Every structure is written in C-alpha cells, then in structure tokens.
Amino acid sequence: MSYKIKSRIWIESDNHVLLGEGRVQLLKAIETEGSLSKAAKSLGLSYKKAWSLIDSVNKSAKKPVTINSTGGKGGGGAELTDYGKQLITVFDEINQNCWTFLDEQVQKLELL
Amino acid sequence: MSYKIKSRIWIESDNHVLLGEGRVQLLKAIETEGSLSKAAKSLGLSYKKAWSLIDSVNKSAKKPVTINSTGGKGGGGAELTDYGKQLITVFDEINQNCWTFLDEQVQKLELL
DNA sequence: TAGCGTTATGTATTTACAAATATAACGAAA
DNA sequence: TTTCGTTATATTTGTAAATACATAACGCTA
Secondary structure, three states: OEEEEEEEEEEEOOOEEEEOHHHHHHHHHHHHHHHHHHHHHHOOOOOOHHHHHHHHHHHOOOOOOOEEEEEOOOHHEEOOHHHHHHHHHHHHHHHHHHHHEEEHHHHHOOOO | OOOOEEEEEEEEEEEEHHHHHHHHHHHHHHHHHHHHHHHHHHHOHHHHOOOOHHHHHHOOOOOOOEEEOOOOOOEEEEEEHHHHHHHHHHHHHHHHHHHHHHHHHHHHHHHO
C-alpha cells in the first residue's frame, strides 16, 4: 500500500474565506438549479447553511458572485454572475493543477 | 486588497491520515524535547491528544516513526526514528513547494 | 389582496469534538 | 520495595459547531 497525498485549497480575501471546495460545489449547484433553496437541497445541506455560505462569498469577493432575487415570479431565485462563473472555473483549474503537482511530489516519500 | 491562496496537505496510508501539519509539528517537538508529555506541553495541547496523534502516526506508517519507552531512567521518553526524521523533512519540502506553486497559480484570479 | 415559492434571519436544540480529570502500568535506581 | 517521571488508557466534563425549527419579508400573479 503506497502513500497518497491529499490537499485542500481555499481563497481568502482580507482574512476571510472567499472560496473553498464546498463553496464552489454550492455555486455550481446554484448555476444548475437556479435557486439557492434547491441547490441546498440537492447537496443535502440546510438552507440556512447554504445562505450563510453564499452571503460570506459575496461579502468577501471584489465583485458580486451571485444575484439573489426575492419575491416575484416563482418566488425569486439565485444565479451566478459572469464573475462568479469565472471564479469557479479558475478555482477548479488551480485545484486540478495542484493535485497533479502533488502527485509528482509524493513520489519522494516512496523512496524512504 | 488582493486574494490569497491557502492550502493544507496531508499524507494518507490505507485511508488513514499519516501526516499533516499538526502531526509534523508534534514530531518536531518530540525531537527537541525528548518526551511526548513535554512536547505536548510545549505546543499547548493535552497529553492525550498528543498521544493519540502519535499512536495514529505509528499505526499508519510503513515503518515506526517514533520509539516510545515507558519506565526506566527518567521515567521513559520518546524519540524519532531515522525514518521519522526523513518523513518530516520530505513533508516540509513538499509543503513548501506547494505554497510557491500555488502563489504562482493564484495570479490567474487577479486578472478577472 | 390572498397565495405562492423564494430569500432572509433569529432562536433553540442537538451533536461532535476538544479538554480536563483520574488512574494504571512501566522499569530503572536508590 | 519505594520513589520517580514517563507512557498508556478510560471516563467525565465543557465548548463550539452543525443542525433543526420557526418566522418574517419580498414581489409577482391571479
């Protein structure tokens, strides 16, 4: 059995967490579901938890990441801004690059 | 205020955590203190917490990482094996490389 | 203006994890 | 055989985080 290396990356802004893997997953769910409550349900987390995450994301980001509308046709909904879509794309890219980088590095351990 | 990227890496063996930053810090303290109880105290964590961490490390590793002796002159003590010393060296090296790698990658976010 | 499905927010409860406490076992040395 | 400072382990207590529950607000539509 060989050693495996795992990693967790996240982006901070002004000492507050902006994006992590969980937040990115939630943003993706919002994009496909069109609403925060449905996104939360699809991921099995409470609406409140999801809301506080998105609230934190939007407060930390330089520009709005989602646009949440309350009331109106269908009761409202949530959608990603273009900036939000770009953020999750770049995050995924960095994360993927990190994994492949670490998979190379971990070989140093096998030689011991 | 620019975005910062943070990371946490850890090594797993057979789906159990072998090494993380906290465990490495504890191993270093054992090396300098010569005992598990003193190492725990120097890091401000309980002896039980420290012991269970080291127990987990030794159970996950391919070879022993520390040698713990009970009783005898001075009551006993704990020290790192050569293998343990090599592990923390390589871990620190990989971690450092990961940070510099991510610092380059994060620049992609600033352009958005 | 009543109804609907959202977003938004507060409060209480439960759960999980960390911390504290207690005690046994160990083995050399005096 | 008593003392000492460890390692080893169980049990209790405390604290913080997650979860659940409850309710207000919103704005379009019929």
